[in-house]
Amino acid sequence: MTIEDCRADFPITRDLIYLDSAATALTPKPVVQAMVEYDLRYRANVGRGVHRLAAVATHRYRDARDAIKSFIGGESGTLAVTRNTTEAIGAVVNGLDWRRGDRVATTLLEHHSNLLPWLRLRERGVAVDIVRPDAGGSLDLADLEAAVRDDTRLVAVTHASNVLGTVLPVREIAGICRDRGARLLVDGAQSAPHIPVDVAAIGCDYFCFSGHKMLGPTGTGGLWMREPDLEPLFVGGGSIESATADGYILAPGEERYEAGTPPVAGTIGLARAAAYLREIGMETVRRHEERLAARLIDGLAALDGVTVAGPDAPGDRIGVVSFTVEGMHPHEVAQVLDEAAAVLVRSGHHCCQPLMEHLDLPDGTVRASAYVYTTTEEIDTLIATVEEIARRAI
Structure with a gap:
């Protein structure tokens, strides 16, 4: 598919010049059709039933999640479906066992969703170091390196600025983190839709992104983890392997992070959006x-x-x-x-x-x-x- 070919799939562009894609991208017809097919032909909950519709829905949902994981080069890790980047970042903030005296390093280039949650950790005794860009908006990598200390537990940076459009050198930042023993969270809300992403090559520990910015439906997104080392935000539903009156055992892999009914149609639509972008390249x-x-x-x-x-x-x-x-x-x-x-x-x-x-x-x-x-x-x-x-x- 060429850039010129794809325009016909976006009816809104016939009447308007839409230049607000960093907030919410338009959705092409094939993505809408994939979601409609689920609702009209095999709508059922996933991971719970044995009847034919449940089997089809579960198969399609899991295939969709795997396709989304592959789109960002994350086959070797764990992908939890979330509602958006904000929720994915929140899952990291609340899933780690923070201790008083821990440090987080981030930058002033961040969207509020990748800044305010870390500032909130100050209430729990976590120090937050913020690297500031110069007056023109450029970030000096040496300044970031200086902010990552031996007691820095996590570094959280945007992959691409939603204000300036500049792409940060996340691979180099990952190298700094490895040298200092810190984990790296990358906010990929603006990178996953627009540039090739390979989380394995980047070397990050967590990668967060939203579906509605990459031609997909609203209410979808993902948290990719190199290792499933976070405590789940919620438990119940399909997130457990077994339960008794005395306790429970969490399910392995992605399921432990997806308590309750996931956005089945939305995840199938997001996988179709990823396929659409791959068709273009x-x-x-x-x-x-x-x-x-x-x-x-x-x-x-x-x-x-x-x-x-x-x-x-x-x-x-x-x-x-x-x-x-x-x-x-x-x-x-x-x-x-x-x-x-x-x-x-x-x-x-x-x-x-x-x-x-x-x-x-x-x-x-x-x-x-x-x-x-x-x-x-x-x-x-x-x-x-x-x-x-x-x-x-x-």
Whole structure:
């Protein structure tokens, strides 16, 4: 499948220019069809029944989970289905046996979901070291290395910034963690949808991601673990192997982390989304977004009154670009783009308020985020409309 071929699978793009994929990606027809097939042809609970529908549903669900695991190169580990990245990170936060005096290292580039849970651990006596990027939004790897001490138990970093689009060197960070005996959690919410991911090659201990950002349904995601070393958040349902009035034994593998009925249709849909992206090719997705991002950055940077946030010359990046228009609140710019040209973007703090304050952007930014269905003509429309907005603002 080519990038050009896939656009027909996204009906919303016929009437709108959708540039808010970093928040929630559009869903192609094959993904919707896979979920509808479950609901209409073999809807049943999984892992519990012996009748024919339960057998089919269980088989399809487990195959789907394995396919999602394979998509991120995690065949050798354990994948627990979650509702989203936030829940996956929370499972790590609450699944480890923290002790007073433990340390966590993270960065100011993080989404609130990979920052606030660690700050909350301070209430339990855990110290949190936060590495700050420079004024342009670049992170110095040496600063992160200095923050990882001998008593640092875990490092939590984003793989790709949801504000600036820059991709962090997670393999190098994993090497630092190994040298210091620390575990590594990678927030892959923005990387799994946009660049090739191989968690085994990265060398992380935990990888968290969301389905709704990678062409899948909302309410789906995953927590990949190199070893199933976390205490489950919940027990009951299919998460136990046996139970008596005196206690219980947890099920092995993934099942111990999936108490209750999982999102069966959603997981099947997410597996279809992963297959859809594989049909295009993740390297193709990456190159497509890099070209669009470069075109957008160059176009916006040439406009009077428009400032592009982030590093001046970033290396690898996903298709996310943040900018501001002098004299206008980001929400105003987003509203005018919608009304004047049917261009849909995100505006505000992007759940990264500490980063916005650090970059001296108290109102946040306008964020345009592209994906497989985005065209160069749509990027040019955005640039031309912003030019007109900026001219009127001045």
